[in-house]
Each structure stands twice: as structure tokens, then as C-alpha cells.
Amino acid sequence: GENVEQHPSTLSVQEGDSAVIKCTYSDSASNYFPWYKQELGKGPQLIIDIRSNVGEKKDQRIAVTLNKTAKHFSLHITETQPEDSAVYFCAARLYNTDKLIFGTGTRLQVFP
Amino acid sequence: DAGVTQSPTHLIKTRGQQVTLRCSPKSGHDTVSWYQQALGQGPQFIFQYYEEEERQRGNFPDRFSGHQFPNYSSELNVNALLLGDSALYLCASSQGVANEKLFFGSGTQLSVL
Numbered sequence: 730g731e732n733v734e735q736h737p738s739t740l741s742v743q744e745g746d747s748a749v750i751k752c753t754y755s756d757s758a759s760n761y762f763p764w765y766k767q768e769l770g771k772g773p774q775l776i777i778d779i780r781s782n783v784g785e786k787k788d789q790r791i792a793v794t795l796n797k798t799a800k801h802f803s804l805h806i807t808e809t810q811p812e813d814s815a816v817y818f819c820a821a822r823l824y825n826t827d828k829l830i831f832g833t834g835t836r837l838q839v840f841p
Numbered sequence: 842d843a844g845v846t847q848s849p850t851h852l853i854k855t856r857g858q859q860v861t862l863r864c865s866p867k868s869g870h871d872t873v874s875w876y877q878q879a880l881g882q883g884p885q886f887i888f889q890y891y892e893e894e895e896r897q898r899g900n901f902p903d904r905f906s907g908h909q910f911p912n913y914s915s916e917l918n919v920n921a922l923l924l925g926d927s928a929l930y931l932c933a934s935s936q937g938v939a940n941e942k943l944f945f946g947s948g949t950q951l952s953v954l
Contacts, residue, residue, distance in 0.1 A: 730900075733883075763941075763942075763943070765945075770947065771947050772946050772948050773931070773945045774945065775942055778942065818883050818884070820883075822940055827938065828886050831883030831885070833881075833882055833883050834883050
């Protein structure tokens with residue numbers, strides 16, 4: 730079946746450093762790629778999304794890049810802060826069904 | 842705006858029982874999707890409701906069923922509970938069926954003993 734692989738599973742950075750999370754998808758026709766942040770005891774919250782006709786999108790300290798040829802996309806967080814600590818999920822939308830397939834998550838810890 | 846609200850927040854059931862979870866979508870949203878999130882995993886799509894009908898379904902057995910009401914709120918029902926049904930059940934709402942910009946509730950933590 731269709732799947733999304735996400736790496737790394739855990740990531741620890743010092744406050745102020747950058748963090749990068751990578752995802753690979755299997756459905757080459759996927760056309761929408763959101764990223765969600767999930768804090769303890771809460772549901773996932775959309776932080777940024779990108780469509781397949783765009784290579785890069787930025788929103789303040791967060792950016793997402795998409796490489797359709799390689800079928801992978803990445804989340805970049807610059808100038809990390811302790812409040813960025815959470816689990817991050819990538820997802821890809823299947824072209825023929827519009828279903829969202831989520832990655833397995835990355836636990837990001839930002840140390841002061 | 843209250844966002845997506847789910848009830849109850851926690852639930853404990855025994856094997857073989859039935860459970861009903863409830864969801865109220867964000868104001869202005871007409872589509873509700875349900876996801877199952879096992880510990881340490883990403884959300885898995887169960888089904889999507891739009892115009893009071895199940896529009897799409899993931900790889901879940903018929904024990905999982907749902908309903909959408911005229912006010913767009915939704916219920917998830919699970920019959921004949923198994924230990925493996927223990928998980929966080931998330932409701933997500935959106936405007937339209939394209940699964941873009943989903944708003945998630947905080948979920949219902951279901952424990953099956």
C-alpha cells in the first residue's frame with residue numbers, strides 16, 4: 730500500500746540551532762503535503778503545507794521543501810526555541826482518493 | 842471559536858463492548874474525518890463524512906461505523922471491542938472533502954481491557 734516514511738524518529742537540538750525532518754512518499758502523484766505539530770495531550774495542529782506545484786514555502790521560522798523527482802519533502806525549523814519541542818508529523822495526500830497518509834512522527838526536543 | 846471538540850476525553854471499556862465517540866467540528870466546517878492514533882504512531886484514516894454520508898473509508902473493519910448529523914457533528918461507533926482498539930481517536934474537520942487544512946480535536950483516549 731501507499732506509505733510515508735519519516736526520519737529521524739527523534740531529534741535533539743540546542744536552542745537557536747536548526748532542525749530538519751525528512752519524509753519520503755510512495756505515490757508519485759501525491760499533490761499535497763501538510764506538516765502537523767502535536768503537543769502532549771493535544772491533537773495535531775497544522776503548521777505549514779505545500780502543494781506539488783510549488784518547490785518551497787516559508788512561514789517565519791518554518792519552511793518546507795519538496796523534491797517531486799525524488800519523492801521527498803522536508804521541514805526546516807530555524808532558530809529553534811524550547812516551545813518547538815513536540816512530535817512532528819508529515820503527510821501526503823493520495824492523488825486518486827484524496828486520503829492523507831501520515832508518517833510515523835519525529836519527536837523534537839529543544840534544549841535551552 | 843471553540844475549534845473541534847471531542848467527547849469524552851478518556852474512556853475505559855472491556856473486550857466485546859461497544860463505544861460511541863462524539864465530535865463537533867470547527868465553525869464553518871462541513872466535513873468530518875476520524876483517525877486512529879496508536880501510541881508512537883501517526884494518525885491512521887478511518888473514514889470521512891460529508892453531507893451526512895460516509896464518503897471515504899480507510900482499512901478498518903465494519904466494526905467501525907459512523908454518522909454525521911445535519912449540524913455537521915459526527916459520531917464514531919466501534920462494536921465488539923478488541924484489545925487492539927486501544928488508541929487515541931482523533932476527529933478532524935475541514936471545509937470541503939479535499940483533506941486540506943484539517944483541524945484536529947484533542948482526541949478521545951480509549952483503553953480496552
